[in-house]
Amino acid sequence: MIRLEHVSRLYAVGDQVVHALDDVNLVIEPGEYLSVMGPSGSGKSTLLHLLGLLDRPDRGRYLFHGEDTARLDDRHLARLRRRHIGFVFQFFHLVPRLSAAGNVELPMMLDGWPLPRRRARVRRLLEAVGLADRARHRPDQLSGGQRQRVAIARALALDPELVLADEPTGNLDQAAGHEILDLLEAVVAQGRTLVLVTHDPELGHRAPRRLQMRDGRLFESPGGVG
């Protein structure tokens, strides 16, 4: 499904060049569950943004379903993000003025769904994350764990095949963190692909395939599935 070939992402800081990603090669098959760990600044978020088509490599190729993403324009990339990829962020990134339901509805709005169909889907998604009774609450009326559950419901709105989670439990206590991870792992059970960036080794080790990053380089951890 995903193939990175000699991908580098460079940032010029002053007269120095930072290799946020340095010659990364990676193949991800449908239905895989990967965790990405590594020290701060090692390039985990950069990798995830790249996989999520929010960023482009400076060198190398990124093939999505065999197609070179460098050749796709903004509209194509946006459609791929919308329909094939779901993001979950450390800081939830909910729109503060919209209710839980409104936030979950956003991807469907962007995709042009008619209102009744959106309503029905929002209800099912919020039920699935256990927040059916919080649909009208705004983000500031929800706990951290609840906010992240709304974000997960939103990420799954258009039934994506790839879910990218950047430290989704980083801002939550342990109990809430485990709940969130349970939800995300349920996603994998439904046949989706999950890439989970985390600092927590305990959570990271729940993934069958574990990646390690250091200074922009990507290593397959021993014990990972080949």
Next chain:
Amino acid sequence: MSWLDTLRLALGSLRFTPVRTALTVLAMAIGVAAVLLLTALGEGARAYVVREFASLGTHLLFVLPGHAHTRGLSLATGLVSSVRPLTLDDAAALKGLPAVAAVAPIVVGSAQVRAGGIGRDSVVLGSTAELRTVRHWRMQRGRFLDPGDWHRARAQCVLGPTVARALFGNARAVGKRVRIGDRRFRVVGILASVGRTFGFDNGELVIVPVAAAQALFDREGLFRILVAARNEATLASARRSVRRVLLRRHRGHEDFTLLTQGALLATFERILRALTLAVATIAAVSLGVAGVLIMNVQLIGVARRVPEIGLLRALGATRGQVLGLFLCESGLLSLGGALAGVAAGMLGAGLLGAMLPALAPLHAPAWAGLAAPALAVGTGLLFGLLPARRAAALDPVRALERR
């Protein structure tokens, strides 16, 4: 994304900052209302002038003795040939012309009018029965001067309402005798007041037959001749034929002046239209100011909502959708301002009309009613373009990382 959803999202974010939204809408509304009010005033003034002229008769021709253009020459030629006055026969000669509906010769002087021991200095107008037709005057009591031979100095007079009240109070005036100068006249009628037109009031008038006035003031020449054309269309041909007849009678000397009401009116209208346009343009500048305000407000909005923009992109919004969303907000702000401004402008014009009854009914001309809101929405969108493009151009990764 459907346009309805774009609208819904844009409205939602405008509602989230109610004070900022209200102030921006207010600024735009003030601009639009100012344009409407000022054009309404200008238009009201124009309509007022037109109405006043109309009350004087729109297809009227004035014949004045002497020629404006020969004034410089007359110094040199004045010794050789003096300016011939307009005579009653000159006026009578115009009566039969095909394009002419009525001719009224006028002699003016002032004299004391006395009745029952009360005296009053009045403007005495010598004219004929036709004057009433030409001036569209109505009678309060009695009748106007009798028609008939212009050369007959009948001892009858018509009083303006103010004079009549001053001399006779509430007593019946028609049928009574008055002295004008050293002559005696019988009052045959009292004019109905027409109010003031250009500062002229018919209430103070005393009207006598033209021949009587000539005798009273010992004056042959006419002050002027009023000629009413049959309608506006025949005014030009009436003017031509009047000029031809008078030239012939004056042996080819153009020692008279022809003025038409229309020429005066057109000049006034041109000036007032130009004024209205100038004032409206100045007011329209405030629309530009409101546009800049919208731009500022939206730039602030974009800066504050950077993470939201990044999120939208991550959720699969195209640059175009982000652009559309912010442009829609600017459009809504200016549209709100335009609608509020039109409402305020119409209300304001109504109030102003109540305060200035001379200009009532006051309302902005249709072109201003359409152009002002259109211009408001146009500037709103134009100035909204910069912030919207800035939002659309944001790098989604950077945007997401800002909190």
